[in-house]
Amino acid sequence: MADRSGAPGTVPPARPLDSTDRAILRILQTDGRASIRAVAERVHVSRANAYARINRLVEDGVIRGFGARVDHERAGQGASAYITLKIVQNSWRTVREQLQALPGATHIALVSGDFDVLLLVHTPDNQALRELVLTKIQAMPEVLSTRTLLVFEETDLGPRPDLPPELV
Template sequence: MSSKGATGSQHSGRSATPLDDIAYRILDTLRDNGRISIAALAEKVGISRANAYTRVESLMQEGVITGFSATVDQAKAGLSIGALVFVTVHPQAWASFRERVIEMPDVEWCAITTGEHDAMLLIRAVDVSGVHEFSTGVIAQLPEVRTVVSVVVLDEVVRRAFLLPTDLPERDMTVPLGMTRWTPASPGRDALPPR
């Protein structure tokens, strides 16, 4: 089972039809080891090898599994600095901003957000000067961009390949919730298309 990894889903943030328990067990197993053989996957999930093969193929065709890739320690690979770059974009410049960001090799991940800033980028660099060069010399220079705020990542505490609904704990909703301010996204701030 090998295929080029995908970076995202076109339907990010939208509700999907829930999968059955077997599909979630398959995804959970593949999250731990994307190189597991179909025979070992079938044994671990408790289904036949033919069923495991059919299920994985189906999950791929339905776009649930978007690819397989290696997990890399960025620092050991030579990119020891990570930074979050928060960007505010001029309202009429969304299409052009999306196109430019998709082409930037420094950007590991980008999301259009609600709130004070319009987009959040996770970038990688060899050193702090690389973060500075990208923030002020690349992103801030785009005509689509109004403001840029960079925050260097000191420690990545949790980084999971993906979450499943089965990972989420049940919570006692009888406890009064705290105050949360929700800022809706302005028109045109849809999710970035996959690379």
């Protein structure tokens, strides 16, 4: 990606968000399918202004995409787990690419503390989870160790309309 000056390989600095931008983000987090017209009406700007702001938020990488919040159990993914990984130093990018290719991987984070990576996966059942951990993740040469934490129940918090705008 190039910055606004056109220099290759640099990420442009983030432009500051105003209260209208934050209001648009809250609306789209609640309903990613909201029309430009509905967004414009709710934030009291013209459709052209709402369209331009949403495009800028996408262009700036503030909005990374639009998607659906899925009930994984109802979608046939009845087993969920957080998997912690200790990895070889300086192998994050390689490990991240391999983890992104795994079926059922929904969240990957490089973290600090007792382990290096936190991975959230959803699989059809415990057998598929076991196979994923033992034959795919632990087979990666950069992975030194794993720990699997089964999820018994989860709640998708989604957007937080109860929080003040400055905390969203």
